[in-house]
Amino acid sequence: MENEYPESRRRPDALRLAARALVHVVLGGLALIAIATVASVLGPTLALDLATPAMAAWWTVFTAVAVQGVPFLLLGTLVSAAIGAFVPEKVFSRLLPRNPALAVPVAGAAGVVLPGCECASVPVAGSLMRRGVAPAAALAFLLSAPAINPVVLVATSIAFPGKPMMVFARLAASLTTAVVMGWLWVRFGRDEWLRLPTAPRPRTDANTSRWDDFRAGLQHDFLHAGGFLVLGAAAAATFNIAVPRSVLDVFTGSAWLSVALLAVLAVVLCVCSEADAFVAASLTGFSPTARLAFMVVGPMVDLKLIALQAGTFGKAFAVRFSSVTWAVALVSSSLVGWWLL
Template identity: 85%
Template sequence: MENQRTLADGLRLGVRALVHAVVGGAALIAIATVASVLGPLLALDLYTPPVAAWWTVFTAIAVQGVPFLLLGTVVSAAIGAFVPERVFSRLLPRNQALAVPVAGAAGVVLPGCECASVPVAGSLMRRGVAPAAALAFLLSAPAINPVVLVATSIAFPGQPEMVAARLVASLAAAVVMGWLWARFGKERWLRLPGAGRPPATGLRGFASGLQHDFLHAGGFLVLGAAAAATFNIAVPRAVLDVFTGSAWLSVLLLAVLAAVLCVCSEADAFVAASLSGFSPTARLAFMVVGPMVDLKLIALQTGTFGRAFAVRFASATWVVAVASSVLVGWWLL
């Protein structure tokens, strides 16, 4: 009888947490949608079109990211509550240098964007996965999953080399960053909330993990979206046009734009395809950098792993992703 009561209580908590998360996500989307409609109207009434543009970009990023953030937090909570640690020890090689490419290649199985990968990587670390392997998964999952690759093939019809280049460059950057963390990463840089205590399991653990992760990461998603929207309206178009005449500067420009525009990985290929004035390598850099380093992702990493980690990891990842794009672009494009 006592076991049945405990199970019923846990089930109620789990259902309640899922409902709260779904309702919270729906409420955030509804607020952002209303803001996207009323914001531009108010801005036009006040004769401030830049504010209308800011609202449009901000709500587009927020509405685009919330469903994937919810997916990531559900997967993260489920991993923490229901998957035993021994599962990961069996799936990944004990040698950290070998575990990194295996984890990077495993990113192909999660059809989500970077908003989902951060909480999942945090959950993997709390379950005993080596940080280097979890970080390789974090970087590769949004960039090489089937949804992204199919979208890339549609955005670049008749150009299978662009799909192959994105796959190779993204996976290479993720694996290199995993190896770099294994070699140079410091434990004190990485803050894992809840790492010092044994994780709660079962439906009760799922409920508490889902509520904490979604509410915690959602605020940083909003901050990242606001920062990206501000950049979009603050930088004049004429400044961007200066860089299109140089092959090297165009690569750096699109790599920077990928970081600040915060386009979801499932849609960034269509944005890259529209940038017809840039070289194929520059557009490849846009698609490789975006899912690994952008403002909302940096904000999410800061909230999940701490500022000391996010600053170092994002900076190194941007350099590695650009270098990987240039090398692979020279080879395949």
């Protein structure tokens, strides 16, 4: 008699556990945002009182990057957990071509459906790999999702009013970079370079429901990726303080050096893809092509993203993939900018 309605009893318990995990993660993210916001207001004042203006500036940059990334990281982990728990593997096998070379452009174009930034794309790409998607296709999605989604394109059109070609140039250069990187992985990628993410808690018995998987995946991905987001924010703040402005001014006189400079700045400034267009628009001393490079490179290669990739896929992968992505994005931005801008 005690096992007469085992499934009906398990489902409410699983739903309650999943809802409780969701509430905890959301509240944790909101608490982190609130703490970081207060710290960004009070931190510089305390740093001025206790230490130096440089420490105040470092604290301001660090909290700004962290606050900017947490909401989208939460979105990404929610999508990642939902994909891992509720989407059958056969869905991806039907949507994507079996040939990885053909699956890459399809996955790259599919990046338009995720309205988030690079913080969200890493856990989602990891979840896609866990569901059997070819790494090349998942990596193309990882690069394209934060760069070509509607929110980013609308923000770019607002930041550059009356310049629709800048929006089209960003879309073309970003999608080209994502597809080329996917194809490069198909041709040259090695399995030992990529540490495939494993499911945090696979279902191995009948007592484990999909809601249990959702809860476990949500907690695992958010806590795991959140730590590397903090490390990346700290690295970006350190660079902002350590490099003097006079060093940057040297490069503005050359058109090609300015493109490379803004491509490097995109890596270290860690501006969210929803906001980087407004930063690029404010860099009026640089050419349109240089500002395009800033917007193309940033969502694909920055310090916090490198840290997230290292934590999810391994250091060997992050170093190789980020380096090549930066070079491909730079070339793509230069060619598209020369053609359209």
